[in-house]
Amino acid sequence: MNSEIVCHLSPEEQELARKREELAFLQAELTDRELFLANLRAELAAFDGRYLREVGVLYAELDDWNAKIAEYVAEADGSNEAKSAAAEARGQAEESYAASHGEAAKAADFSPTPELKKLFREVVRQIHPDNAADDADRAVRNRLMAEANLAYRRGDADALRRILEEYKSSPESVKGEGVGADLVRVLRQIDRIVKRLAQIEAEAAELASSEIALLMAKVETATAKGRNLLAEMKLDVQRRIDLARNEYEDQFSKMRPR
Amino acid sequence: MSAGEENRSALVPAQTAALTKAGAKSLAARGRADLRVREEAEEWLQKGLEFYYKRLYEDAFACFERGTQLCPNHSATQLMLGVLYYYGQGVPQDRAQAAVWYRMAAEQGLVEAQFSLGFQYNFQDGLPRDYALAAFWYRKAAEQGHARAQRQLGALYAFGQVVPPDDEQAEIWYRKATEQGDADAPLFVDYAWLCGEGENLNQPSPVQAQPMQSKLHSFLSERQYPKLSDAERKASLEAFDQTKDDLQPSTCDETSGGDQPSGSGGTTLT
Numbered sequence: 001m002n003s004e005i006v007c008h009l010s011p012e013e014q015e016l017a018r019k020r021e022e023l024a025f026l027q028a029e030l031t032d033r034e035l036f037l038a039n040l041r042a043e044l045a046a047f048d049g050r051y052l053r054e055v056g057v058l059y060a061e062l063d064d065w066n067a068k069i070a071e072y073v074a075e076a077d078g079s080n081e082a083k084s085a086a087a088e089a090r091g092q093a094e095e096s097y098a099a100s101h102g103e104a105a106k107a108a109d110f111s112p113t114p115e116l117k118k119l120f121r122e123v124v125r126q127i128h129p130d131n132a133a134d135d136a137d138r139a140v141r142n143r144l145m146a147e148a149n150l151a152y153r154r155g156d157a158d159a160l161r162r163i164l165e166e167y168k169s170s171p172e173s174v175k176g177e178g179v180g181a182d183l184v185r186v187l188r189q190i191d192r193i194v195k196r197l198a199q200i201e202a203e204a205a206e207l208a209s210s211e212i213a214l215l216m217a218k219v220e221t222a223t224a225k226g227r228n229l230l231a232e233m234k235l236d237v238q239r240r241i242d243l244a245r246n247e248y249e250d251q252f253s254k255m256r257p258r
Numbered sequence: 259m260s261a262g263e264e265n266r267s268a269l270v271p272a273q274t275a276a277l278t279k280a281g282a283k284s285l286a287a288r289g290r291a292d293l294r295v296r297e298e299a300e301e302w303l304q305k306g307l308e309f310y311y312k313r314l315y316e317d318a319f320a321c322f323e324r325g326t327q328l329c330p331n332h333s334a335t336q337l338m339l340g341v342l343y344y345y346g347q348g349v350p351q352d353r354a355q356a357a358v359w360y361r362m363a364a365e366q367g368l369v370e371a372q373f374s375l376g377f378q379y380n381f382q383d384g385l386p387r388d389y390a391l392a393a394f395w396y397r398k399a400a401e402q403g404h405a406r407a408q409r410q411l412g413a414l415y416a417f418g419q420v421v422p423p424d425d426e427q428a429e430i431w432y433r434k435a436t437e438q439g440d441a442d443a444p445l446f447v448d449y450a451w452l453c454g455e456g457e458n459l460n461q462p463s464p465v466q467a468q469p470m471q472s473k474l475h476s477f478l479s480e481r482q483y484p485k486l487s488d489a490e491r492k493a494s495l496e497a498f499d500q501t502k503d504d505l506q507p508s509t510c511d512e513t514s515g516g517d518q519p520s521g522s523g524g525t526t527l528t
Contacts, residue, residue: 048286056285099285211286218293233289236296239331239366 012179019186026193033200034124040207042110042153047216049107056100058237063093065244072251119160120152127167130192299329315348336363337371353384372399373407389419408435
């Protein structure tokens with residue numbers, strides 16, 4: 001900004017100029033953080049998918065054998081405790097199966113290209129709801145933002161480009177109602193963005209402390225040391241499956257002599 | 259995830275909710291819990307090994323027991339328990355019980371356990387003499403590159419203890435053993451060994467190992483061996499049985515004569 005011009009601005013105009021600078025800074029920060037959050041979610045979802053496909057299915061198998069054993073025992077024993085134990089075991093087996101074969105397990109690996117990231121940032125910059133002019137605009141932006149997140153997660157650059165085209169916005173297209181009104185609007189935007197930034201941090205913290213994130217961190221540390229932690233976990237659960245299967249077959253041959 | 263929601267909090271909250279589901283039974287939670295248990299078992303194994311190197315065998319035994327209680331599948335701990343029972347360190351010697359532990363570890367692929375089990379079957383060492391099973395377990399260890407198992411396996415083929423005697427197989431295994439440089443470390447001892455499952459076999463272990471010096475050893479190492487007469491075979495087997503004594507690390511307590519096989523007196527050649 002040219003210092004000569006500043007001298008000629010009123011205090012409100014100077015304040016507006018400062019606040020616009022602050023807003024621009026915050027908008028850039030917001031774009032960064034939205035990308036960060038989108039990456040975090042996507043990486044965790046991808047790891048979750050991998051974990052469920054590789055280890056989760058084994059836990060489901062283990063639970064199934066345990067349920068079979070419990071059901072067998074209940075059939076022979078006949079007591080109410082045995083029956084409810086069997087029902088619980090079967091419930092657990094069904095839950096594990098659902099979890100390991102459900103939607104989450106289908107999550108593909110996530111490896112965004114630099115272009116995809118750039119594209120996402122550009123989309124966020126243009127359509128972020130916190131930059132909305134009014135409620136109707138915000139509604140549209142919210143919808144597009146959700147779609148953009150999904151497209152990013154899928155690695156769908158074309159979808160992101162379509163979003164950009166659909167929303168031909170003019171960020172500065174605000175009715176000039178005077179410096180005072182502009183200042184109020186800018187202050188409100190700053191306020192919304194600051195709140196959204198805090199929300200992003202909170203969500204990121206929640207994600208980072210989730211079981212799957214902690215597990216992912218462990219796997220990555222182990223990989224750095226040359227250990228394949230997922231493979232070790234698979235081996236471990238597989239052995240337990242073998243033990244359970246043997247136990248079931250033992251029970252079977254005990255109960256029904258040939 | 260519905261794209262039509264109006265408020266900000268709809269910006270993919272469903273994904274986050276799914277990822278942060280921390281119910282006690284969530285599969286990720288179970289995975290982590292099992293990892294923690296395994297890690298604790300590893301810690302007990304390490305503590306036990308420290309006691310072992312200091313020759314505090316009872317403390318070592320207590321640690322290994324705790325480890326198996328936590329994680330019944332931990333193969334290295336099973337191997338160590340087998341060792342303590344085998345040499346009577348920290349527990350009264352019980353080679354049959356040792357074999358029980360060795361088998362558990364052997365079934366999980368731990369090469370030293372496989373070799374030890376084969377050895378026990380081979381020399382009626384706490385287990386009934388069974389050359390077929392000895393060959394079975396030697397072979398598993400041999401295929402992972404265990405030099406002594408390779409040599410013993412070759413011997414079983416050469417001396418006809420594996421029916422039918424197979425000179426070709428014997429040659430193959432002797433050759434492999436010789437190529438390995440005939441590592442002659444005792445049954446186990448270095449933790450890297452336990453986990454390496456064959457990788458570190460040819461490194462000398464920290465607990466001393468005396469290379470086998472018997473004549474039979476060098477005889478067996480030759481790439482071409484002549485056919486033996488029955489008398490020669492008997493003599494070779496006697497010598498071979500005696501080399502078993504070389505396998506005891508010098509730190510171990512003297513074993514009682516009770517369940518020791520006597521030379522080759524009771525050997526029946528097939």
